[in-house]
Amino acid sequence: MKYALTVLATLAVLGLGALIFPYTGLMNVAATAGHTSIEQWYLSTMSRRSIQARAGDAAVPNVLADSATIARGAFAYLEMCQTCHGGPDVERSVTGQGITPEPPYLAETADRWQPNEVFWIVQNGIKMAGMPGYGPTHTDEELWELVAFVKQLPEMTPERYAALTTPDDASAEDNPATPLADDGHDHTH
Numbered sequence: 001m002k003y004a005l006t007v008l009a010t011l012a013v014l015g016l017g018a019l020i021f022p023y024t025g026l027m028n029v030a031a032t033a034g035h036t037s038i039e040q041w042y043l044s045t046m047s048r049r050s051i052q053a054r055a056g057d058a059a060v061p062n063v064l065a066d067s068a069t070i071a072r073g074a075f076a077y078l079e080m081c082q083t084c085h086g087g088p089d090v091e092r093s094v095t096g097q098g099i100t101p102e103p104p105y106l107a108e109t110a111d112r113w114q115p116n117e118v119f120w121i122v123q124n125g126i127k128m129a130g131m132p133g134y135g136p137t138h139t140d141e142e143l144w145e146l147v148a149f150v151k152q153l154p155e156m157t158p159e160r161y162a163a164l165t166t167p168d169d170a171s172a173e174d175n176p177a178t179p180l181a182d183d184g185h186d187h188t189h
């Protein structure tokens with residue numbers, strides 16, 4: 001009985017402490033301060049396990065090796081992801097460099113994730129990490145285009161990356177990501 005009361009009292013004190021802690025201002029929320037190795041372990045283990053548990057084994061569409069799909073994914077990546085994740089021989093922008101935890105270079109880490117896990121991450125984002133979720137603004141088809149491109153990154157040469165992410169006027173009509181010529185823009189400048 002006495003033992004049970006001591007345990008309960010200790011838990012109550014710990015719980016109260018945890019509730020009061022945010023008010024003390026002791027936690028340094030500066031992104032520039034980085035995470036301690038314990039915080040880093042806690043957050044990254046929690047994210048990894050959460051993503052693995054939720055990504056499931058939903059069927060992966062049969063388009064991941066399709067070159068038009070990859071090309072569309074490349075333009076979306078340039079527009080939405082490169083600023084934080086860089087590319088082969090392309091640095092993260094100053095914005096990407098300022099985020100804690102650091103957004104990884106996907107060219108180095110994409111191999112660690114299954115396609116359905118990359119899909120889940122891009123669709124839902126990772127809270128507490130500054131990784132945006134694109135599900136509310138994009139169709140599943142567009143998200144799979146990004147997955148197709150991201151899964152190519154670890155093997156991609158800087159030259160191929162540059163070619164895929166540079167609009168090429170000469171081949172504009174072949175390029176699935178280039179807006180059609182009659183989109184209302186003035187091309188005569």
Ligand code: HEC
Pocket residue numbers: 044047076077080081082083084085096099100101102103104106109110112113118121122126129130131132134146150
């Ligand atoms: C505002 C910056 C930002 C943008 C924009 C962004 N990300 Fe992220 N991303 C992050 C951060 C931060 C993490 C998490 C790092 C961590 O948990 O250690 C992350 C994690 C990831 C991961 C998991 C990688 C790993 O190895 O842990 C993938 C995959 C990913 N992002 C893909 C994308 C894709 C694809 C896009 C574009 C559609 C994108 N991200 C846009 C910041 C960003």
